[in-house]
Amino acid sequence: MxxxxxxxxxxxxxxxxxxxxxxxxxxxxxxxxxxxxxxxxxxxxxxxxxxxxxxxxxxxxxxxxxxxxxxxxxxxxxxxxxxxxxxxxxxxxxxxxxxxxxxxxxxxxxxxxxxxxxxxxxxxxxxxxxxxxxxxxxxxxxxxxxxxxxxxxxxxxxxxxxxxxxxxYGPRQFPEKFIPKAIIRTLLGLHVPIYGDGKAERDxxxxxxxxxxxxxxxxxxxxxxxxxxxPGGQRYSVLDVVKMIGEVMGREVEVRFVNDRPGHDRRYCMTTGLRYEVTPLREGLRKTVEWYLNNRWWWKPLIKDRFFVEDEPWSKGGVNT
Ligand SMILES: NC(=O)c1ccc[n+]([C@@H]2O[C@H](COP(=O)([O-])OP(=O)(O)OC[C@H]3O[C@@H](n4cnc5c(N)ncnc54)[C@H](O)[C@@H]3O)[C@@H](O)[C@H]2O)c1
CATH class of the missing domain: 3.40.50.720 (NAD(P)-binding Rossmann-like Domain)
Incomplete structure (x- = not known):
């Protein structure tokens, strides 16, 4: 094909x-x-x-x-x-x-x-x-x-x-996104910025x-x-996922709550007419953590990006620039 x-x-x-x-x-x-x-x-x-x-x-x-x-x-x-x-x-x-x-x-x-x-x-x-x-x-x-x-x-x-x-989530996700950012920042001994109260829920x-x-x-x-x-069928808050990442990594994750993102949706949630199997979140996180641990060459060149470095990058430099 x-x-x-x-x-x-x-x-x-x-x-x-x-x-x-x-x-x-x-x-x-x-x-x-x-x-x-x-x-x-x-x-x-x-x-x-x-x-x-x-x-x-x-x-x-x-x-x-x-x-x-x-x-x-x-x-x-x-x-x-x-x-x-x-x-x-x-x-x-x-x-x-x-x-x-x-x-x-x-x-x-x-x-x-x-x-x-x-x-x-x-x-x-x-x-x-x-x-x-x-x-x-x-x-x-x-x-x-x-x-x-x-x-x-x-x-x-x-x-x-x-x-x-x-x-x-999984291997090769750009480190601006929440899960790779949390894993890499924890590996580097940096805090993990969390928007608002961390209770926003994703699937x-x-x-x-x-x-x-x-x-x-x-x-x-x-x-x-x-x-x-x-849908992944596994709805957890951002804070729950951070805790799970810490458990999987066997490390303390240092969380820092920062100003919420404007317009931030509290949750996403869908139903589906399809039937399929999915990887349980903890198992998927284990595979993901292992991949980032073993592939530092992949992410090392990317971590100067402002969306990795700054806590609220959308608030710096203004909209429409
Ligand atoms: N990642 C998620 O959690 C998620 C969830 C639901 C839906 N999606 C959707 O899935 C799709 C893929 O997401 P992703 O996370 O892999 O994105 P990504 O940002 O990792 O990759 C996007 C790719 O598109 C390419 N690209 C961007 N602009 C282009 C252009 N003008 N012409 C040709 N190529 C261009 C980029 O080079 C990159 O390879 C997107 O449509 C996204 O909206 C993503």
């Missing part, structure tokens, strides 16, 4: 490439290699690679040449704090980039898998038909893209589905499970704009 993975050099995209390899598929990865996308993430995988932007004409050219049967789009700006600091890139990549992929699907007849997020439902528990109620520039950009997917299915009859995963999913569930959906999905929620 000819599969093209947009954003395949990122965290979930590279786990998905590994899952495809397990199934004997050698995909084409198309990725701009932004700060979050790294060829290191694709080490030891079997793939072709094209460096490119999903917002460009070059995407259409790559699709015309490769003629994929399936295109899976993980390419996005993904960090909520960065979206508060500077929303524009989220609009162009997450919305205009998606529309560019959808335009290609009108001409080249591939099945399109759009990767969305549970954050589009806001704080209310969502099933696949629940209204979208985004709170951050990030989730607003993801919700907008989802609406374009639905519109293209209806108007142009393109074959597409929308998948909404919950909070992923945690090990990234290898997400890769497997998405790959299964290539075979199982209906292709007329269906939404597939994929």
């Amino acid at each position: 000819r599969v093209m993975v947009l954003g395949g050099a990122g965290f979930i995209g590279s786990a998905f490439v590994r899952e495809l390899n397990k199934r004997g598929i050698r995909p084409l990865v198309y990725d701009l290699l932004t700060y979050a996308g790294r060829l290191e993430n694709l080490k030891d995988t079997d793939h072709e690679f094209v460096k490119g932007d999903i917002r460009d004409e070059k995407l259409q050219e790559a699709i015309a040449k490769y003629r994929p049967e399936v295109v899976v789009n993980f390419a996005a700006e993904t960090h909520v704090d960065r979206s508060i600091y500077k929303p524009q890139d989220f609009l162009t990549t997450n919305i205009l980039g998606t529309v560019n992929v959808l335009d290609a699907s009108r001409h080249y007849n591939f099945k399109y898998i759009h990767i969305s997020t549970d954050e589009v439902y806001g704080e209310e528990c969502g099933n696949e038909n629940s209204p979208l109620n985004p709170s951050s520039p990030y989730s607003a950009s993801k919700a907008s893209a989802d609406l374009f997917v639905r519109a293209y299915v209806r108007t142009y009859k393109v074959e597409a589905i929308i998948i909404r995963p919950s909070n992923n 945690w999913m090990f990234v290898e499970d997400t890769g497997r569930i998405i790959a299964d959906l290539i075979e199982k999905a209906e292709w007329s704009g269906e939404v597939y929620n994929i």
